[in-house]
Amino acid sequence: MIIGGSALLAGVSGGAAVYVGKDRLLGDEEAANGVACTDVNLVTIKKQDHVWVRKYIKTEPVDGMTRIKTALRVAQAVYEAQKPDLVQVVVLDENGPTLRSDIRGRAIGADVVYIPHPDKMVEGLDDKPYTARYYDGTASEQGLFYGERIELPDDRIAALNASLRDPADCIDPVAVASTKKESKKPAGSTEPKEAEEPSAQEQAAKDAAAPGEAPADVPPAKSGH
Template sequence: MKFLPTSFRLSRKLLIIVTGVVVLTGASGAAAIFVGRDALLGPPAEQVSGAACTTVSTVRLDRNGQQWLRKYVRSDAKDGDVRIKTALRVAGAVSNHEEADLYQVILLDAAGPVNRADMRGRAIGAEVLFARNPSAIPGMAAPFVARYTTGQPAGNGEFYGERKELSLDEIKTIVTAMKERADCIDPHAVEEAGGHREAKAEGGHGEASAEDGSHEVAASEH
């Protein structure tokens, strides 16, 4: 059997090919150390489209002939930027399968209050309002209002920190970049015979009528 001479060297072309194969098949981990994971694979999904969430309750209000839909959701997201992206994603998802003049998504922490009367003020980590015709909604001058508290939640689920409201340009940038547009998981959804879903909230609260809703549009301000 003949062996290659010790003076054998790979040609420049072959060396480039071999190097390319190694990079594509086995060097992604090492490359990530030097280049950065985000540069190779993109940012984590929750930094683009928000985090997973769970539906707490959905409330329908009849205000002067208008239908207002308010949805309470929970999330473990600790970062304010992720929370507002989650609320924006859910608002878009709800508006695609529910008819209403005004949509309001209120995001609570996983350790937040159970009773709906307590789901206001510092219990709100992020809030989004959306109206296709904002001029018809009192107090709304634009299709979207999106705001959140920058601080992380306390042990009881309350939020302390700076209140930030996004500009329309910031909202547009976030929504356009989203890759996932799913609604929250509803663990209490019941499939009815006709294929309709009935939302049942924690603590016995379900879908409510106007008489059940005492909050105003800007629930976080109360």
């Protein structure tokens, strides 16, 4: 009985370990979809009858694979909304640069390129639908990433892409600010309108309706006394 109980306990513990390992491997829904992100800039390029969209986003400090998952998710969302021929998503740290001239090198924590139809693209581009690169180190206080630069193999990208459950885009801070501004207005309030100048006919009718008042540009009549 002691031996059997020990075996049962070992079996239960082993089963629990399998489930814990599976959870850590697959992650919960939020981890599988990356993290929340904020729009920084969006560039649309038209080249040889093709439309390319390059989107710059920023996230809180996270590891390299989470940045890749976030970029893949956003790339899918951009494609579903706009149907471009190429989508590039560049992931920056929340403390990183926002000017396009400064977004280069180690300021780019992850970079994903999605080409939905590689056979229709111009020459010189990869003939595969996805490329994904990232720095495996964390970002500094200035938003620059360190560590080794890793390029994911195609099968790994396909597995991550298939695990995405909710291809949601990033938060647009301009739209959020506009929504907050509108919500602060009292219900039913409208913007004040400027008074319109009356037409000649309206002014004539107004003068006729008030015979005792002379128009401003006409001097009052002299008395006969």
